[in-house]
Amino acid sequence: MPERTVAVASASGLHARPAKLFVQEAARLGVPVRIRVGEKSVPAHSMLGVLSLGAVHGTEVTLESDAPGADEALDALVTLLSRDLDAEEALDA
């Protein structure tokens, strides 16, 4: 099954605004993706699931999907997680 592992780049971790942008993007892509930290795996389009991972800045998360279009969706989400979404907030505020 295609998967990618990436460290969360946002300063505040996968909480607050970065979590919101990630979950929105996962929902928009429409490809079922799961996000995993250690043993805990949740659907990427679930806000409560993603928050419950407790991922902070630098936490390695693994994205998995075997649905059609998985590779493109995983790449898009990895790109998002590799950006410091908190810093971008400051820029466009």
Add this chain to the structure above:
Amino acid sequence: MPDLQPSGPASLAGLGVSPGRTAGPCLRMAGPPALPAPNPVTDTGAELAVVGEALEAVAEDLRRRSAAVAGGDRGAAEILDALAMMADDPMLKEEAEQGVRDGLDAPHALEAAFARHREALASLGGYLAERAADLDDLKHRAVAAALGVPMPGVPSPGHPFVLVAEDLSPADTAGLGPDVLALVTVKGGPTSHTAILARGRGLPAVVACAGAAHLVDGTYIAVDGATGEIVTGVTEEDAARVREQDSAERARLAATSGPGRTADGHPVKLLLNIGSAADLRPDGEGVGLFRTEFLFLDRKQAPTYEEQVTAYADVFTAVPYVVVRTLDAGTDKPLPFLGLPEEPNPALGVRGLRVDRVLPDVLDTQLDAIAEAARRTGAEAWVMAPMVSTPGEAAAFARRARARGIARVGAMVEVPAAALLADRLLREVDFLSIGTNDLSQYTYAADRQHPALADLLDPAQPALLRLVELCAEAGRAAGKPVGVCGEAAGDARLAPILAGLGVTSLSMAPVCVPAVRDALARHTLEECRELARAALDGR
């Protein structure tokens, strides 16, 4: 309209915490719904539909409120969007639906699904544990929707109204619309969230008004946010007249300008309390309290030296006179990057300057950054430490700040011990700034957030004023400035009293400046002193 008025006007007393007079129909914020006894489910399909519709109604309501504030308060819109996404959550919905299939009715299935996620977030601690309270709020809304009763939260009737509530949480007030004329709460004190929010927005507010619990939705009331008086049984015409007078008064105040002066020209500086350069307004004579911790509230990692230099330089560039307060944090006001352990009694624990006992690097870096920002901008930096308790602490802080070339070093007076030895503190530092919120909490041994003790936290309490007088006298003797930067400084009723006690500056939320300027200008210094003497003699 049906006649809902009781016979004739009557008056209710509360604590006025944000000045201004207004009137209009009152509307109560609905409380959380009571969950009835479980109902056996006969039609699973229908019950599943109720679950889906309830969650959708909650998400839709939040999205609508987000859209309504999106143009103005972006932070509030983001909070509301994130809440809507939680209500929309596919895992949550699936679990609630599974609960129905297992035989629960919709309200109980929702209750159980929310409770599970709440536990999951609460167990993670820190920021996420705080989001657990958001889930409680969402749960109450969803259960109310499933039961077909009004959702808790701020009503949006589509016309101006006075919001009446037991108390208001930050979630309630995020996205408070322009229809809200005033805030009235049964609980809360002068430093409660409601009070601070109301002053920030210039909304009249009365807290700790027990009688407000019995106000009838839709009846007209008049609110005086300065005296704390609420008049019930007013007519629609009375209400319109009160509002007209208030706008005329606001227009008159907005037209005032210039430095703070008593009627006979005695200067009392009018300064601003800010959290960042974004809070600056083109009024006042400088910044009397730059709360640096507001720059770094959500940070997991300590802000870097360079980052701090930039943030401080932004303010120094914009304003010639700025008093910077070093980080004021503790377990009651946590800054995640400090990683302070929990304490059984946080208000009496390691907070303010005391954090330096366990993490000395934090203050060193901050003083370095303030000194550098001052050098780069050519500003004269005034720097003060929060929660100073002894002359020894003041001396040690002053030494470290002056070693870096910081021009003026001060101490905040929030602990009664510091006020009692104000003269000795002033041998060590160049100025004092009195934080009345904490000083009253410690003087009266009354928790700032305690709803039943609001009267003890009233800044007009004589023992608090006596401590202010002690500091002001020490300042006069030493020829050094002594200001007030707590919420009391923005209270137009208190401004002449504080001036009469000998305070040399008042630092407040920008919105309070016109009314305080006006209050000072209406009294001579001798009249201010008389008012101060009367206040000190109060009970």
